Amino acid sequence: MKKEILQITQRIIERSKNTRKAYLEKISAAKSTTVHRASLSCGNLAHGFAACGKDDKATLRGVNHSDVAIISAYNDMLSAHQPYQTYPDIIKAAVRDTGGVAQFAGGVPAMCDGVTQGQPGMDLSLMSRDVIAMSSAVALSHNMFDGALMLGICDKIVPGLMIASMTFGHLPTVFVPAGPMPSGIPNKEKARVRQQFAKGEIGEDELLEAESASYHSAGTCTFFGTANSNQLVVEVMGLHLPGASFVAPNTQLREELTKAAARQVTRLTLQSGNYTPVGKMIDERSIVNAIVALLATGGSTNLTMHIIAFAKAAGIIVNFQDFNDLSDAVPLLTRIYPNGHADINHFQEAGGMALLFKELIDAGLVHEDVDTICGRGLARYTQKPVLENGELKWVDGATVSGDDEVITTVDKPFKTDGGLKVLKGNLGTSVLKTSSLREGSFVIKAPAVVFEDQHELEEAFKAGELEKDFIAVVRFQGPKARGMPELHKLTPPLGVLQDKGFKVALVTDGRMSGASGKVPAAIHLCPEALDGGLIAKIKTGDMMLLDGESGELTLLVEDNELTQRINAKFQVNGHHQGMGRELFGFMRRNLSSAETGACSLFDDSIESTIVGEV
Incomplete structure (x- = not known):
């Protein structure tokens, strides 16, 4: 061992x-x-x-x-x-x-x-x-x-x-x-079509055709x-x-x-x-x-x-x-x-x-x-x-790979690490998947653009407001605020901007899909905005550092400035009503942090044990 x-x-x-x-x-x-x-x-x-x-x-x-x-x-x-x-x-x-x-x-x-x-x-x-x-x-x-x-x-x-x-x-x-x-159409082709749709180059008929050829x-x-x-x-x-x-x-x-x-x-x-x-x-x-x-x-x-x-x-x-x-x-x-x-x-x-x-x-x-x-x-x-x-x-079973571009050996790994990095800093603790990132995208220092909902980011993208280097902050997506939905719809627009040469990243107290990874995404941020996390004090234009090499996630704002700021308030805006969401209030209020499993089923007395010890 x-x-x-x-x-x-x-x-x-x-x-x-x-x-x-x-x-x-x-x-x-x-x-x-x-x-x-x-x-x-x-x-x-x-x-x-x-x-x-x-x-x-x-x-x-x-x-x-x-x-x-x-x-x-x-x-x-x-x-x-x-x-x-x-x-x-x-x-x-x-x-x-x-x-x-x-x-x-x-x-x-x-x-x-x-x-x-x-x-x-x-x-x-x-x-x-x-x-x-x-x-x-x-x-x-x-x-x-x-x-x-x-x-x-x-x-x-x-x-x-x-x-x-x-x-x-x-x-x-x-x-x-x-x-x-x-297997359906190649995953690379599916991703390409999604980005074409995000750029407005194709319509819904073409997108649905590609998706149906993938999930068939x-x-x-x-x-x-x-x-x-x-x-x-x-x-x-x-x-x-x-x-x-x-x-x-x-x-x-x-x-x-x-x-x-x-x-x-x-x-x-x-x-x-x-x-x-x-x-x-x-x-x-x-x-x-x-x-x-x-x-x-x-x-x-x-x-x-x-x-x-x-x-x-x-x-x-x-x-x-x-x-x-x-x-x-x-x-x-x-x-x-x-x-x-x-x-x-x-x-x-x-x-x-x-x-x-x-x-x-x-x-x-x-x-x-x-x-x-x-x-x-x-x-x-x-x-x-x-x-x-x-x-x-x-x-x-097989003792050698039938395709060394799919399965390799420990002697010749695709990466020397497992492609997961925990980021820590004044914003708290988050998870970054690095196994799918391109070379050169592990470290991003850029101004924040703050959103309260993923659809706001999509609208800003369509309006041409995001043609620049930036770190998207999508907050109030955590367990207690929204039940921690996945934000996978953000991957195509951010991927388009990345392909244009802009340095972009995402910081959120929500989740990304298991199929995500192309865009640097500091996810599962704890504490979440609704629990008093510093993410609730970020303003558009604040400089941020996401460093997937050193493991740092920092809001580059002076402490005395931050102490004077008031946390943004969660605007429910109907997010707790409709599609059955009104039935889950008791559970949402009792979800633990992402770092402790985002679970409502266990005694909180051991939460400090999970986080508190290395």
Whole structure:
């Protein structure tokens, strides 16, 4: 193991000592000595299996076989989750073949940031993660179940399911992916068309044609945004079957992997004699592995918050500084859009997860000796699934890259670091993704142009008011103000200005999409404007420094001047009304800072622990 990674792991273990101990005691107390439904009264149990068939009822009356919960994010509007339509029947049959029963315990909402970008519904996006966690908890609260299968893929769905899985950490749990859609038009072409539209060179018909050629069928979007970052992180934590993340939907291999996942969870229950509760299986080393893999692949910045949140659900305390220091120790090994032109299917063809695991293990960048749903050790994950005469088998994966412009080696990395930098200064703390930045754009010193809404920036761009060097400040986008919507619609106009030769950057207490990265963006700024952050005192024309090399984010205004300024006031302007936003006030008010996971589900007493310790 690389020394720096061991040191960071150890400090996380020390920092988490008390919270992790309390967590393990909690899930140990929740463990049953027999099937969980044995604790139910006859009336409880009768309600629990009333809709089951005769054979399943007979099984559930006994105490020798497991009842597996299916939690699904299926809906048929969103491409990534539409394939889950057929999974329950497949899973039920596979579990029944093992002698157990699987019940569809509950569905969770799944919203798409791609649909809601720039729309009022985006204000609900981050909060939907906590709703998903709570919805899963409601489904599992019936205490009928001895294990769980989690069906989810995209931006907030997997993190929400992870929070729920850690909360019900006494249950063995397996995550079941559905796979990416086939490749559409090249990502470079898609980005070019978007910038043409931003410049007014083409109309909506041409833009829609390009977007429809990119997002064109069932399956996950193929760029390396939050959805595919989720899948990679979950597999690296050993919660997927080896190589399951990026197998295409509606194929025989995909269906056989789904059956195998259903059978696998029954091998982890107490009744199997191989009891593997997910909350004990996932430990501090698993979390470090997840961060390392995210950094080594240039994954989504959204995961900086999500990993902190679901780690916290398991009593593990991680902070932004851990991400920063791990990034310094981890080289960038893949080029997948937005930090390259390839998509996730090209990554899969170049060697995929099996090759990535091999590189990370051989270089001592991950803890190999962790527990997974397939037993002890990550070496199993250097294999890939194949069908031989219709039978699912695992064979050794690639040992060399099939395309060294997509996956490289530790000896010849695309960057010597993981492409993530934590910026600090008088404005607070923020995150900068550097893996996709052009040379020469890491350091920007320029005057601020302040906006209270991303649409104001778009209007200024269209009016020709931004033809200059500047740092865009988009504030009152934080968790408590707006629920922290993504500001991905800013990428095309800022990208156009960047291509014209202007030095531009973004500073915000909001988020950017997992597909962003071309424009320097100091995001997740803490404290946010509504929490008294200094960003609320910035005026247009103030000089600012964003330094992605030294890690500095500073408002270059004298202290005596700043003390005389009054914080700008948040103008609600209807942002808390409409599209269901009025229902989420209680949650928005209770969201923690981005640095502590932007979560509403945990006791604030450990917030200072997360931020306060390196």
